[in-house]
Structure formats: structure tokens, C-alpha cells
Amino acid sequence: MTKLLTDNPLxxxxxEGLLDFVKMAxxxxxxxxxxxxxxxxxxxxxxxxxxxxIVEELLxxxxxxxxxxxxxxxxxxxxxxxxxxxxKEHQAIVQLLIDHGADVNLxxxxxxxxxxxxxxxxxxxxxxxxxxxxxx
Numbered sequence: 001m002t003k004l005l006t007d008n009p010l011x012x013x014x015x016e017g018l019l020d021f022v023k024m025a026x027x028x029x030x031x032x033x034x035x036x037x038x039x040x041x042x043x044x045x046x047x048x049x050x051x052x053x054i055v056e057e058l059l060x061x062x063x064x065x066x067x068x069x070x071x072x073x074x075x076x077x078x079x080x081x082x083x084x085x086x087x088k089e090h091q092a093i094v095q096l097l098i099d100h101g102a103d104v105n106l107x108x109x110x111x112x113x114x115x116x117x118x119x120x121x122x123x124x125x126x127x128x129x130x131x132x133x134x135x136x
Contacts, residue, residue: 016041039071048079073109
């Protein structure tokens with residue numbers, strides 16, 4: 001059964017970049033599989049909004065699924081590339097996601113890979129990261 005909530009404290013804190021609250025929630029055993037209205041875990045909006053510290057916290061201290069796919073057909077990696085600005089924060093997030101097992105070839109619902117999105121956006125640093133990890 002999918003757990004779907006729109007106002008869960010962990011989801012809110014992750015999306016808003018509230019690191020202290022995310023830390024407390026994870027330490028208290030927050031359920032990282034609870035989904036927001038878009039079907040995403042707390043990791044996904046944190047990745048697209050450039051919250052490097054939240055992404056790192058979730059990846060290193062919780063059991064969040066790095067390859068979870070939301071209702072849009074996007075993972076945290078795809079959102080960081082598609083909705084991010086290609087800047088240093090999003091580059092750091094892409095590297096963190098890759099380092100923690102993100103599937104660099106997991107395409108969106110239209111069949112476009114993270115590497116294709118990075119190329120379309122002209123994000124050279126991300127293109128290099130994805131290519132090194134075997135992105136196609």
C-alpha cells in the first residue's frame with residue numbers, strides 16, 4: 001500500500017531545506033517511504049530545489065530510495081537536472097546521488113535519460129559526471 005501524505009513534517013522539511021528538522025525526524029525513525037502529492041519522497045524536492053545538505057543527510061542517514069520514481073516519471077537525479085539550474089548546488093546533488101547509487105540510465109516516462117536531459121540543458125559538469133558513470 002502506498003503511503004501518500006501532503007503535509008507530512010519530513011516531506012515539508014525536506015522541500016523547504018530545514019536540515020535540523022530533517023535530522024530530528026530521521027533520528028526519530030521517520031518513514032522515508034511516505035510520498036508527497038507528486039508521488040515523491042522527501043529526497044526528490046530537496047534535490048530539485050538545490051538543498052545539498054538535505055540530500056546528503058537523507059542519503060547518508062536514512063533508508064530513502066535513491067531511485068524512487070514519482071508520478072511525473074522522475075527520480076531525484078532527473079529532477080536535479082530537469083528542474084535545477086545546473087549550478088554548483090545542483091552539481092553537488094547530482095554527484096551525491098550518483099555516489100549513493102542513483103541509476104544514471106533510469107530514463108523518464110518519455111524515455112529520456114539523465115544524460116540526455118543534461119545535454120539538452122547544456123550542463124557540461126553534469127554531462128561529465130554522468131558519462132564517467134556510464135550514462136547513455
